[in-house]
Structure formats: structure tokens, C-alpha cells
Amino acid sequence: MSKTTTKSATRAENERLILEAAESVFAEYGFKGATTGMIADHAGLPKANLHYYFPTKLALYRQVVENIFRIWLEAANTFDDCDDPEEALTRYINAKMDISRSHPMGSKVWANEILHKAPVIQDYLETTLGEWTDTRIAVIERWIAQGKMAPIDPRGLLYMIWATTQHYADFNHQIDTLNDGKPLSDQQFAKAKQTVVSIILAGVGIRPARLVVNDAIGEGA
């Protein structure tokens, strides 16, 4: 009984191995640059075996993209409709940054898709992402109308948050190179997170930035 309820354990395990390898290889080489042979090697299986589980490279890619989108949706839901923009924005930015840290490859696959005009995810962009964006813009507009934040363009703010948080995944090679070739330490990453939150919150008029504590120069603050 316990065995027949799930699809065979072998199948589940091999699909997992292949999907994991595929995400990593697609992220680094793109759809065209990745070969099913590389993915199979990475998963420790012969190529023919990979094609037994996923008939075509495209089908495998689609599955990878779908998984990535599910993770994106989870973070998206942290941007909920609460009354306090400080809390909502902080939580959302932190969630996005955490994903960039824990799932950089997913973000890279997404970036590759958009760069190549979204041949596979165009649907998601037009439907789910479009609707999600519209509702959050409405929330931000309400905050602005309530005087809880400065009247900036909500769409511009969202794009800025996406761009910045995803930059830490998509461009991590550049960031590492500029960090003497070493990946950011947990401490460095925490500092980066805090910087992003701080600039955004001050940028939209919540929790304004303070100048140097010295207050000798009493102009901007």
C-alpha cells in the first residue's frame, strides 16, 4: 500500500535529481546553451535516461520554469494588504532578497527568459503577474492617498524593488568579482538587505534618512 500510493520512488527521486540539475544548468547556460547531455551528467544519469523522464528539452525547461514561478508567488504573497506600508514593504523586500540568496538560479532562469522575450513564460507575464501588479499598485496608491507615503509612481517603485533584489541573484557573479572574487558573507548580505530596505523606505518618505549624527551641518534633515 505504502508503495503504490506514490508514483514509484525511483521516478520521484530521478525526476528530482534531473530538475535540480536542469535548474542549475539552465541558469548558467540559458535554454539554448544548456545541453541535455550536460544536464544528464550533472544529475549523474545517462542522457537517454533523462529523455525517459522528460521527453524533450523544452518539456524539462517548462517544468523548471513552473517550479520557479511557484516560489516567486510565495514571496509575492508576503506583500499583503496590511495597513502599514513600512511593515509590508520591509517584509516584501526581505522576502525577495532571501529568495535571491537561497534560489539565485531560479532568478537567473527568469532573467534569461525575459532577456529572450519570454518565449515560455509570456503567459504568466500577461495573466498572473499582470494581475498581481495591478492589485499591489492599488494598495500603494491607497497608502499614498492616506498620506502614509510620498506620492511616487507605484509602478516605478515596484520595478525598483524587483530590479534591486533580483540583481543580487542575477548579477551575483559581478558582485562576487567586485568582492575580491569571494561570495558575499552572511554578514555582507545582511548589510545589503538592510541598505536596500533603508533606501527604499526613506525614498518613499517612510522612515526618512538621517545625515551624519554630528548634526553640525543643519541643512537637509
Place this chain on the structure above:
Amino acid sequence: MSKTTTKSATRAENERLILEAAESVFAEYGFKGATTGMIADHAGLPKANLHYYFPTKLALYRQVVENIFRIWLEAANTFDDCDDPEEALTRYINAKMDISRSHPMGSKVWANEILHKAPVIQDYLETTLGEWTDTRIAVIERWIAQGKMAPIDPRGLLYMIWATTQHYADFNHQIDTLNDGKPLSDQQFAKAKQTVVSIILAGVGIRPARLVVNDAIGEGA
């Protein structure tokens, strides 16, 4: 004159055609995804003719990347060492945004490079870009010490500016899709520029954001 004074007009014109086509095709399909056949078609020449001017696909790609880097450097120089961070940051952000608008393909080729771990531009990253970054960080630190802006992490600020401005080029397909499938109008783009400048400047404590609409007219425009 000696034979090597000027390369023939034919050569100059054909190289230009090919480089133009190559930038566009590499941007959309990546290095691996692009084929010399596609580039040749795009340039209106037979493939063998392309290989007469550029012996290999990689050599052509290198030339494209070099041109892109030159343009990047020009914008980089607008971030000069002036005393006023408001002026310097505004000018730099605007320059970067303008490049994203006028040369989106160059930015995409760059993004593709980084995503794929910079197989060709690693040199630039380690030398020119690294040095440039260090000097600008020093400038920002000085501004902070002088109480001209809030004590945020300068590196985090630079990454945020890069990420956001380049997002308007690299992710323009997503942005267009979320804009009912149409490219941003000049007016929309100008608004985006202003939003970025405004959030960054307020975010670092220069020109703080104002809340309610009543007395907020004094900024922007």
C-alpha cells in the same frame, strides 16, 4: 599613400552592418543562441561573407562587447567628483537611464555575459570596473563624512542604481508586457526616470520625500 592607411569604404560599411546586426541578435538570443547565419541574414549578407570580415563568431562577439563597454564608460564618467551629491547622482542616474533607453541591446548583451559568468568580460570586471567602483565609493564616503548624505553603504547604493537603471533595458520586455504590450512612451519613460532619481535622492537623505499632496508640489518636475 601606403595601402593600410584607410580600410576600404566597402569594408567599413560591411563591418558596421555586421556589428549592428550582431549586437541585436546577440542581445536577443545570447552568444550560444545566436547563429552566424541569423546575424548574416539580419545584415543582408551571405554567411560566408560575414566570415570574411570576422573569422569566428567569438571574434565578432568580442568586438560587440568592446563597443558596449566603451559606451558604458562614457556614462560612467558623468559620475564625476563634484562637490554636490545631488547633482552628481542625478546626472549619473539620468545618463544610465538614457543609455537603457537608447542602447537596450548593449545592456542585454552585458547582462547575458554576467548571467553566464562573464566568459568574455571577466577582465573588464576585475580591472576597469573594479577600479571605477572603488573611486566612486571613496567619493560617496566623503560626501557621507561631510554630512551631505545619509550614512548608507556606498556599494549597496551603486548596485541599486545599476540594477534599477539597467532593469529598464534588460527587462523591457516584461515592462512592455505590463504596459499593455506597448513600449513605454517618451512621457512614461521620463516619469520613470524621475521616479528613480526621486527615490534614490530621498533614500540617501538628499531632497527628502514629502508625504501628502497639499504642499508636495515643490519637488520634482
Place this chain on the structure above:
DNA sequence: TGAAGACTTGACCAAACGGTCAAGATGATA
């Protein structure tokens, strides 16, 4: 235990692609 299905894999194939080549066309120079 034996048969039916699930899984594995080396060998193979056709298409696509980067690059070559040789034969000719065109342009410059004296």
C-alpha cells in the same frame, strides 16, 4: 516463480551549425 511493467543505457540518426574553400566578380592602380 513467472510474467508484466518500470527503468536503464550504449549505439545510432538527422538536423543544425560554425567554419572552409575555390572560383569568380568587382574595384583600384599604373
Place this chain on the structure above:
DNA sequence: TATCATCTTGACCGTTTGGTCAAGTCTTCA
């Protein structure tokens, strides 16, 4: 015009790659 260098191009070649296949091995369960 004669000569030489530059340019053009269809045909071709070796390699890579996505995908197939048939001949196996292993699992499950009546």
C-alpha cells in the same frame, strides 16, 4: 588595358546535439 588585391558566394565538411530505439536489467505481485 593589364595586373593585382579586395570582395562575394554557393557548395561543402566535421562536429555537436536533441532525440530515438532496441535490447537489456530490475521490481512488483498474483
